[in-house]
Amino acid sequence: MNLTELEKIKSDTLETVGNKFDKDLRGHDKEVRVVLRNCDLIDPENINEYIARDGYFSLNKVLTKLTSKEVIDIVKESGLRGRGGGGFSTGTKWQFALNNESEQKYLICNADEGDPGAFMDRSVLEKDPHVIIEGMAIAAYAIGAKYGYIYVRAEYPLAAKRMQIAINSARKNGLLGQNILETDFNFDIDIRLGAGAFVCGEETALISSIEGDRGMSRNKPPFPAEKGLWQKPTIINNVETLANIPQIINNGAKWFRGYGTDKSPGTKVFALAGKVKNSGLIEVPMGITLGEIINEIGGGMAKKQRKFKAVLTGGPSGGCLTEKDLNASVDFDTLIELGSMMGSGGMIVLDDHNCMVDIAKFYLDFIVDESCGKCTPCREGTMHMYNLLDKITSGQAELKDLEKLEELARLVKKASLCGLGQTAPNPVLSTLNNFRDEYVAHIVDKKCESSVCKDLINKYEITNSCIGCRICAKKCPTNCIGGELKGLHVINQDECIKCGTCFEVCPVDAIITEGVLN
Amino acid sequence: MTVESFEGNNFYEDDRMKEIYTNEKFKVLDECIEKNKLKPGPLMPTLQDAQRIFGCVSEEIQEYISKALNESYSKISGVVSFYTMFSTKPRGKHIVGVCTGTACYVKGSQKLVDKVCEILKTPYGQTTKDGLFTIAPTRCLGDCGKAPVVMIDEDQYGHVTVDQIEKILKKYK
Numbered sequence: 036m037n038l039t040e041l042e043k044i045k046s047d048t049l050e051t052v053g054n055k056f057d058k059d060l061r062g063h064d065k066e067v068r069v070v071l072r073n074c075d076l077i078d079p080e081n082i083n084e085y086i087a088r089d090g091y092f093s094l095n096k097v098l099t100k101l102t103s104k105e106v107i108d109i110v111k112e113s114g115l116r117g118r119g120g121g122g123f124s125t126g127t128k129w130q131f132a133l134n135n136e137s138e139q140k141y142l143i144c145n146a147d148e149g150d151p152g153a154f155m156d157r158s159v160l161e162k163d164p165h166v167i168i169e170g171m172a173i174a175a176y177a178i179g180a181k182y183g184y185i186y187v188r189a190e191y192p193l194a195a196k197r198m199q200i201a202i203n204s205a206r207k208n209g210l211l212g213q214n215i216l217e218t219d220f221n222f223d224i225d226i227r228l229g230a231g232a233f234v235c236g237e238e239t240a241l242i243s244s245i246e247g248d249r250g251m252s253r254n255k256p257p258f259p260a261e262k263g264l265w266q267k268p269t270i271i272n273n274v275e276t277l278a279n280i281p282q283i284i285n286n287g288a289k290w291f292r293g294y295g296t297d298k299s300p301g302t303k304v305f306a307l308a309g310k311v312k313n314s315g316l317i318e319v320p321m322g323i324t325l326g327e328i329i330n331e332i333g334g335g336m337a338k339k340q341r342k343f344k345a346v347l348t349g350g351p352s353g354g355c356l357t358e359k360d361l362n363a364s365v366d367f368d369t370l371i372e373l374g375s376m377m378g379s380g381g382m383i384v385l386d387d388h389n390c391m392v393d394i395a396k397f398y399l400d401f402i403v404d405e406s407c408g409k410c411t412p413c414r415e416g417t418m419h420m421y422n423l424l425d426k427i428t429s430g431q432a433e434l435k436d437l438e439k440l441e442e443l444a445r446l447v448k449k450a451s452l453c454g455l456g457q458t459a460p461n462p463v464l465s466t467l468n469n470f471r472d473e474y475v476a477h478i479v480d481k482k483c484e485s486s487v488c489k490d491l492i493n494k495y496e497i498t499n500s501c502i503g504c505r506i507c508a509k510k511c512p513t514n515c516i517g518g519e520l521k522g523l524h525v526i527n528q529d530e531c532i533k534c535g536t537c538f539e540v541c542p543v544d545a546i547i548t549e550g551v552l553n
Numbered sequence: 554m555t556v557e558s559f560e561g562n563n564f565y566e567d568d569r570m571k572e573i574y575t576n577e578k579f580k581v582l583d584e585c586i587e588k589n590k591l592k593p594g595p596l597m598p599t600l601q602d603a604q605r606i607f608g609c610v611s612e613e614i615q616e617y618i619s620k621a622l623n624e625s626y627s628k629i630s631g632v633v634s635f636y637t638m639f640s641t642k643p644r645g646k647h648i649v650g651v652c653t654g655t656a657c658y659v660k661g662s663q664k665l666v667d668k669v670c671e672i673l674k675t676p677y678g679q680t681t682k683d684g685l686f687t688i689a690p691t692r693c694l695g696d697c698g699k700a701p702v703v704m705i706d707e708d709q710y711g712h713v714t715v716d717q718i719e720k721i722l723k724k725y726k
């Protein structure tokens with residue numbers, strides 16, 4: 036394969052199927068498609084369609100016209116920051132590896148996508164696998180690596196399959212392997228599957244896992260860029276980070292800076308989910324406000340009568356943003372200032388039927404499960420934090436437990452070995468910061484305002500605002516709700532199992548709960 | 554995740570073990586091992602192959618791999634116990650995963666988990682007595698827009714309600 040052949044494939048393919056690329060797949064005017072530009076437009080198993088969308092032209096440009104240093108300079112100039120969560124400058128990271136004179140270096144694409152409630156990388160892997168290969172090849176050229184790995188989480192078998200097909204056809208076409216695009220650049224990629232461990236998204240744990248060990252984190256420094264996979268300099272980049280690279284090379288750093296803010300240029304893909312009306316993947320320029328995302332693109336709350344309460348970003352390492360933050364700019368630094376973080380792009384919207392203490396407990400349950408167990412603060416500390424939260428949600432806690440919780444949170448944050456433990460207390464600290472009243476209500480009044488914590492609910496009752504629609508009666512699993520159509524309904528308390536179904540389905544919020552102390 | 558326990562789920566001993574260790578399966582595993590040995594870090598891929606071929610990585614299989622790859626048994630056992638995808642006991646014929654990722658959780662997937670455990674009379678994370686279903690702990694199936702999501706084997710169901718779950722399970726009985 037060379038430039039002439041690329042051009043021929045491009046024009047031939049455009050002629051035959053080109054018109055299908057004209058579709059505008061954005062769901063809203065405020066969305067843009069940079070990372071997702073090919074998703075759902077091209078056939079991911081057909082390399083020609085990727086080439087028709089200017090695929091592999093950037094790689095050709097890099098291999099034939101640019102030096103490693105020039106590539107890195109372009110990436111630095113673009114201001115691209117890692118989309119895996121940390122937001123570290125991609126160009127700077129590459130520079131570390133380039134500066135290292137080791138013979139053997141590795142490039143790893145992190146496709147572990149561990150944040151439960153996020154699925155951005157999955158889309159790119161499944162729908163545009165070649166962009167990852169091209170991004171990886173460019174990165175490998177920039178740092179001087181000959182071998183790369185894609186670490187795909189085990190829950191995504193289709194993604195692994197599509198990637199394998201793409202790798203095979205890239206090899207067949209001389210775009211991977213020896214003498215890529217007829218130059219003297221050699222690079223090849225192997226897929227490694229995860230095996231269901233969240234911590235393996237953390238770079239040093241990921242390296243352990245590829246080496247065939249328990250996926251446990253290691254001390255940093257040395258950083259992977261110095262001593263990574265098999266003790267060789269290794270660069271690890273997220274899927275979305277790499278998917279930006281070909282276009283940055285093709286269109287230039289200035290074009291990229293046309294999107295987003297000065298310190299967070301470019302776009303970000305978010306997985307919008309939870310209690311919002313339009314859930315799904317969206318790509319927006321950085322710097323868009325949270326309100327625009329939730330109310331305009333997301334269309335507001337899924338159920339009209341529900342009120343927006345908070346949005347969770349950054350998954351188990353992040354925190355919550357509330358009403359007061361709706362005008363805030365969504366970029367790396369602002370979200371951290373607000374006590375949350377960008378994370379990999381999960382955005383989960385909560386309404387007033389979600390309890391913040393319960394959410395904090397949910398995340399800690401996840402962390403306790405997923406902590407690799409190597410360091411004590413994370414292994415034991417998060418367990419104790421979970422127990423304290425459990426005490427609170429079951430009405431057994433005292434106010435001094437809240438102090439203990441905060442103290443422990445600070446300790447775990449400071450003393451843990453890797454990013455998992457260091458960020459695990461964030462959801463607790465952030466919900467405490469924004470919803471302290473709710474914690475106190477659980478402890479002092481033994482009341483869960485959102486009627487989530489079952490131990491704090493004594494009984495369900497139907498108020499006069501009941502419109503007699505019979506929905507709750509039909510849904511009740513024990514058939515214990517009586518009342519005529521259009522008449523006031525009544526719950527037979529003897530048979531009620533306090534499952535909360537009626538509370539959830541009532542269209543007019545006529546059902547209330549009574550706390551244990553009443 | 555706390556779910557009350559149902560007792561006596563140890564179908565997997567005796568009969569099913571015989572089916573698990575067939576010569577053909579070991580032959581397939583041998584081929585995989587030969588291929589994996591060519592790569593650096595062959596242990597994870599080999600364990601993944603074994604899990605796929607046998608449906609589990611039991612102690613016997615771990616020992617077998619330990620000899621084939623010349624790795625200590627204790628190291629292999631350590632790796633197997635670390636990752637949730639590896640099981641030392643055979644899994645059920647069908648794997649039921651109720652997603653408990655964040656997006657599904659905030660949409661009430663815990664109720665689905667409880668319901669599935671109730672219908673199958675089996676605790677979370679375990680296999681039914683008849684060996685038909687395993688309730689596998691599942692975090693985010695990558696389809697959060699359709700929360701809550703249930704996956705049975707390769708089939709994914711979105712926006713699942715407590716009422717629907719029984720019907721869905723029936724299809725696999």
Ligand SMILES: Cc1cc2nc3c(=O)[nH]c(=O)nc-3n(C[C@H](O)[C@H](O)[C@H](O)COP(=O)(O)O)c2cc1C
Nearest residue numbers: 117118119145148149236237238272273276454455
């Ligand atoms: C507990 C934990 C989990 C992580 N999970 C992921 C992940 O699933 N995907 C990812 O790309 N990065 C993840 N990261 C971040 C990686 O360690 C690493 O910073 C990132 O892959 C670097 O790529 P980038 O510079 O392109 O963002 C995780 C970090 C921690 C501490």
Ligand code: FES
Nearest residue numbers: 652654657694697
């Ligand atoms: S949280 Fe259930 S599919 Fe993502």
